[in-house]
Amino acid sequence: MERELAMELVRVTEFAALKSATWMGRGDKMAADGAATEAMRKMFDTVSMDGTVVIGEGEMDEAPMLYIGERLGTGVQPEVDVAVDPIEGTETVAAGAANSMAVVAIAPKGSLLHAPDMYMDKIAVGRNAKGRVSFRKSVRENLLAVAEANGKDIKDVVAVILDRERHAKLIQEVREAGARIKLIPAGDVAGALYTAFPEKGVDILLGSGGAPEGVLAACALKCLGGELIGCLLPENDEQRRRCEEMGISDVDHVLELDDLVRGDDAIFSATGITDGELLDGVRFLGNNRARTQTLVMRAKTGTVRFVEAYHNLNLKMGWER
Ligand SMILES: O=P(O)(O)OC[C@H]1O[C@](O)(COP(=O)(O)O)[C@@H](O)[C@@H]1O
Numbered sequence: 001m002e003r004e005l006a007m008e009l010v011r012v013t014e015f016a017a018l019k020s021a022t023w024m025g026r027g028d029k030m031a032a033d034g035a036a037t038e039a040m041r042k043m044f045d046t047v048s049m050d051g052t053v054v055i056g057e058g059e060m061d062e063a064p065m066l067y068i069g070e071r072l073g074t075g076v077q078p079e080v081d082v083a084v085d086p087i088e089g090t091e092t093v094a095a096g097a098a099n100s101m102a103v104v105a106i107a108p109k110g111s112l113l114h115a116p117d118m119y120m121d122k123i124a125v126g127r128n129a130k131g132r133v134s135f136r137k138s139v140r141e142n143l144l145a146v147a148e149a150n151g152k153d154i155k156d157v158v159a160v161i162l163d164r165e166r167h168a169k170l171i172q173e174v175r176e177a178g179a180r181i182k183l184i185p186a187g188d189v190a191g192a193l194y195t196a197f198p199e200k201g202v203d204i205l206l207g208s209g210g211a212p213e214g215v216l217a218a219c220a221l222k223c224l225g226g227e228l229i230g231c232l233l234p235e236n237d238e239q240r241r242r243c244e245e246m247g248i249s250d251v252d253h254v255l256e257l258d259d260l261v262r263g264d265d266a267i268f269s270a271t272g273i274t275d276g277e278l279l280d281g282v283r284f285l286g287n288n289r290a291r292t293q294t295l296v297m298r299a300k301t302g303t304v305r306f307v308e309a310y311h312n313l314n315l316k317m318g319w320e321r
Contacts, residue, residue, distance in 0.1 A: 001078055001106065004048070007296075008047045009104050009106065009296065010296050011046075012047065012104055014271045014311070017101070017102040017272065018290055019039035020033070021273050022321060024273070025095065025096025032087060037057055037086045041065040049072070049077075049078055049106070050074075050077060051079075052071055052082060053068055053069060053082050053084060056070065056084055057084070058117070078108065080107060081109055083215055083216050089101070089187045092185070092186050098277075099187045100272075100281070101187070101270040102273060105220070105269075107263065108263065110262070112219070113248075118242070119235070120231065120255075121230065121233055123204065124192035125203070125227050126195045126197075127226050129146045129149035130226055132146065133229070138173075144177075146203045154177060155180070159180070159182070159204050159206050160181075160184060160206075161182070162184055162208075163183040167208075171183075182194075188207075188217065190277070193278055196221060211232055214260065219266040230260060231252070231255065264300060268296070269296045271293065272293050278295065279293045288314045291311070292308075292309045293306060
């Protein structure tokens with residue numbers, strides 16, 4: 001996939017972020033999500049690709065836009081799988097809290113796991129610790145492996161974990177191993193990304209979050225040379241059936257990075273909606289101008305770009321509010 005496509009995806013996430021940011025702190029997550037989804041959908045019409053949504057807003061009968069199986073783009077080559085999360089952190093935007101982003105990833109057709117909407121146990125690490133963590137190891141063993149890989153004492157290692165009741169035992173185990181913890185209220189895509197930016201001071205992501213978010217984060221870590229491994233956590237027969245329908249026969253199988261994103265040709269773009277540790281949120285500057293910050297990366301080249309953009313909303317097609 002060519003470099004031009006990366007810039008086209010930047011436009012897609014920027015527009016979704018701009019639209020959803022108008023709902024920041026208004027307490028209406030449905031409206032925020034609707035605005036981001038519609039904006040993303042509209043922008044995709046202009047992207048030069050023949051895409052099919054594999055990670056989206058739901059099934060065709062439950063989501064009017066960006067549903068799984070929906071065709072996106074102008075229909076010209078390349079044929080790609082598309083994973084979207086118009087708002088990663090919908091409640092975060094509605095509350096006006098930190099760390100929400102509009103996220104998109106694409107990869108050549110057939111390379112992204114069609115992850116069902118359920119929980120996934122995840123371990124993510126940056127480049128140094130790639131290949132050193134495993135679900136067969138205990139929490140302590142994984143923390144020690146990451147400590148060694150990052151040249152740290154275990155007491156300086158930081159595990160980022162979603163602040164959820166279900167993680168009580170995990171948190172206890174990390175503490176007993178002597179490592180430190182960064183608890184996040186939401187947004188484990190950003191959490192996974194921190195592990196690949198040493199200056200963020202996070203060494204490993206542990207715990208369960210959404211499986212679709214796992215695929216998006218895997219695309220990002222592939223671009224960054226890190227690693228995300230996952231294990232689906234179906235909670236009932238219906239979810240197990242869903243896995244089978246999506247071609248996943250052995251749900252206990254550990255999903256390695258290459259099971260989540262095959263090959264080395266993914267593109268990832270995320271634009272900050274509300275301010276985060278990785279990305280600034282949308283700033284409305286007055287006089288119908290706005291600033292966005294986007295992280296865009298290509299696995300093929302490993303280039304990581306932060307794109308700062310100043311938008312004249314008067315001239316932006318489809319901007320009317
Ligand atoms: O809130 P839960 O049920 O623990 O789910 C965790 C998932 O929710 C998020 O925090 C936010 O997801 P949404 O964008 O769907 O609100 C994800 O980053 C994470 O994977």
